[in-house]
Amino acid sequence: MAGGKEIRTKIKSVKNTQKITRAMEMVATSKMRKAQERMRSARPYGEKIRNVAAHLSQAFVDYPHPYLQKRESVKRVGLIVVTSDKGLCGGLNTNVLRQSVTKMKELHQQGVEVAVTAIGNKGYSFMSRNGAKVISSAVALGDTPHLESLIGPVKVMVDAFIAGEVDEVQLVYTKFVNTMKQEPTVEQLLPLSGDAFGQPAHGYNWEYLYEPDAKTVIDELMNRYVEALIYQAVAENISSEMAARMVAMKAATDNADKVIGNLQLLYNKTRQAAITKELSEIVSGAAAV
Numbered sequence: 001m002a003g004g005k006e007i008r009t010k011i012k013s014v015k016n017t018q019k020i021t022r023a024m025e026m027v028a029t030s031k032m033r034k035a036q037e038r039m040r041s042a043r044p045y046g047e048k049i050r051n052v053a054a055h056l057s058q059a060f061v062d063y064p065h066p067y068l069q070k071r072e073s074v075k076r077v078g079l080i081v082v083t084s085d086k087g088l089c090g091g092l093n094t095n096v097l098r099q100s101v102t103k104m105k106e107l108h109q110q111g112v113e114v115a116v117t118a119i120g121n122k123g124y125s126f127m128s129r130n131g132a133k134v135i136s137s138a139v140a141l142g143d144t145p146h147l148e149s150l151i152g153p154v155k156v157m158v159d160a161f162i163a164g165e166v167d168e169v170q171l172v173y174t175k176f177v178n179t180m181k182q183e184p185t186v187e188q189l190l191p192l193s194g195d196a197f198g199q200p201a202h203g204y205n206w207e208y209l210y211e212p213d214a215k216t217v218i219d220e221l222m223n224r225y226v227e228a229l230i231y232q233a234v235a236e237n238i239s240s241e242m243a244a245r246m247v248a249m250k251a252a253t254d255n256a257d258k259v260i261g262n263l264q265l266l267y268n269k270t271r272q273a274a275i276t277k278e279l280s281e282i283v284s285g286a287a288a289v
Contacts, residue, residue, distance in 0.1 A: 018256035025249035032242035046232040078166040082173035083123035089244040099184040173233035182240035
């Protein structure tokens with residue numbers, strides 16, 4: 001059995017760790033509220049531009065934009081994987097990376113090559129260690145996503161799609177459902193297909209009038225579509241990260257209470273045993289005299 005001094009040292013160490021986890025829980029709670037506000041404010045724009053782009057894919061357009069052209073055969077697929085830069089957020093990154101690996105295995109079994117754009121340090125490190133073909137990355141994004149830092153790496157993948165180097169681009173990220181639930185999600189980013197959003201209920205296709213011309217409007221719309229979906233995915237992932245970290249740190253703080261209670265009980269038993277031993281020695285000495 002450990003000595004009393006050693007147990008006291010362990011109790012002090014666990015209490016110090018508990019202070020850290022409690023502070024991290026409070027910080028994550030504060031950041032989560034801001035991240036959720038940012039995510040919810042971006043959702044209406046993201047949903048609307050999804051719908052407009054989906055309607056455009058079903059419209060009669062003289063100018064066929066490359067983002068709307070479906071390839072006859074898919075031999076190369078690009079994955080944009082969104083993870084966090086930091087850990088200590090439970091199974092958040094593990095789940096989304098497992099989803100990515102499962103998708104990559106399915107594609108490899110079909111003879112499809114996979115190229116990866118990693119957003120977030122955890123995803124970049126994982127893909128690099130496992131030998132994936134990483135063509136671009138964005139790390140150290142901070143708690144507030146900025147579109148300027150995302151455009152460059154994503155443009156590398158989009159340019160590869162336009163050049164025919166990849167036939168599809170899919171987006172893998174963690175979707176925020178609520179504080180206790182975050183779902184890893186895989187969405188097809190390019191080519192855009194209205195089928196993913198459902199066929200129009202009225203039974204006819206959309207038609208638009210373009211000013212000044214179809215090419216100018218559609219080019220701008222498609223760029224905004226890609227930017228909106230990427231930004232929304234990163235915002236959802238940051239909200240999920242903060243929620244998962246808050247829950248993980250609360251669980252760690254609660255577990256520290258249990259560990260401290262068990263160590264305190266062990267310390268009391270050890271101290272009582274030492275006192276009983278000393279009393280027995282005193283009584284034995286007195287009896288011998």
